[in-house]
Amino acid sequence: xxxxxxxxxxxxxxxxxxxxxxxxxxxxxxxxxxxxxxxxxxxxxxxxxxxxxxxxxxxxxxxxxxxxxxxxxxxxx
Amino acid sequence: xxxxxxxxxxxxxxxxxxxxxxxxxxxxxxxxxxxxxxxxxxxxxxxxxxxxxxxxxxxxxxxxxxxxxxxxxxxxxxxxxxxxxxxxxxxxxxxxxxxxxxxxxxxxxxxxxxxxxxxxxxxxxxxxxxxxxxxxxxxxxxxxxxxxxxxxxxxxxxxxxxxxxxxxxxxxxxxxxxxxxxxxxxxxxxxxxxxxxxxxxxxxxxxxxxxx
Numbered sequence: 001x002x003x004x005x006x007x008x009x010x011x012x013x014x015x016x017x018x019x020x021x022x023x024x025x026x027x028x029x030x031x032x033x034x035x036x037x038x039x040x041x042x043x044x045x046x047x048x049x050x051x052x053x054x055x056x057x058x059x060x061x062x063x064x065x066x067x068x069x070x071x072x073x074x075x076x077x
Numbered sequence: 078x079x080x081x082x083x084x085x086x087x088x089x090x091x092x093x094x095x096x097x098x099x100x101x102x103x104x105x106x107x108x109x110x111x112x113x114x115x116x117x118x119x120x121x122x123x124x125x126x127x128x129x130x131x132x133x134x135x136x137x138x139x140x141x142x143x144x145x146x147x148x149x150x151x152x153x154x155x156x157x158x159x160x161x162x163x164x165x166x167x168x169x170x171x172x173x174x175x176x177x178x179x180x181x182x183x184x185x186x187x188x189x190x191x192x193x194x195x196x197x198x199x200x201x202x203x204x205x206x207x208x209x210x211x212x213x214x215x216x217x218x219x220x221x222x223x224x225x226x227x228x229x230x231x232x233x234x235x236x237x238x239x240x241x242x243x244x245x246x247x248x249x250x251x252x253x254x255x256x257x258x259x260x261x262x263x264x265x266x267x268x269x270x271x272x273x274x275x276x277x278x279x280x281x282x283x284x285x286x287x288x289x
Contacts, residue, residue, distance in 0.1 A: 015271055032169075035166060
């Protein structure tokens with residue numbers, strides 16, 4: 001990893017997204033809808049504000065999102 | 078795609094079938110369990126690199142446990158299904174959550190949570206390597222000072238999760254807390270750090286981020 005990328009990655013993890021975000025509970029509540037909107041290319045971030053910021057700030061929820069997105073994508077293929 | 082499926086009769090019929098008495102209900106529950114098991118296997122397979130020591134049989138045990146726990150969660154929360162996604166997508170998220178939590182906990186089983194001292198090296202390293210010279214050196218020194226000023230719980234969570242890479246649900250289990258409560262600690266700590274750095278006149282945006 002380049003030094004600036006490493007710097008940004010550490011700052012990102014320590015300081016978080018710095019914009020309004022959902023909680024982990026709200027994220028889980030909206031996860032299925034967000035994934036389907038994302039996979040369908042249907043303005044997921046505009047329709048569920050705060051979700052992207054939370055996924056940027058919470059590694060565990062980001063992993064859960066990636067898993068569900070990949071599974072739904074695979075099923076749609 | 079999703080909007081067309083929101084009111085699809087098959088999504089509602091899943092709920093009705095699961096609530097049915099007798100053989101029909103049992104068949105629907107068995108069908109759901111099979112789907113949850115498929116999702117759990119998918120997730121555990123995706124994360125296999127986190128568990129290099131886990132044999133195939135152990136992975137299958139983990140998938141079965143995740144599917145069993147997810148089935149209980151789905152049946153308990155059936156009233157919460159609003160039909161805003163396909164029923165299967167809604168149900169899968171419970172299986173993926175159970176599988177992911179089990180994988181993370183298994184990967185950290187018997188491992189010590191890294192100490193605070195381990196984190197300062199990563200912080201200093203990130204500051205020293207970047208090509209911004211004195212500006213970054215000052216930022217990272219200030220960041221360490223402000224982290225040390227945080228309250229004990231906020232500092233503990235921030236250092237473990239953000240600097241030492243401890244999964245938040247593993248930390249929650251060790252501290253007797255919940256993922257949501259610890260994320261609130263992390264969120265509050267981050268907000269304080271951003272405010273403290275801004276008060277020192279330090280730019281806290283990352284390279285690709287315009288600070289609000």
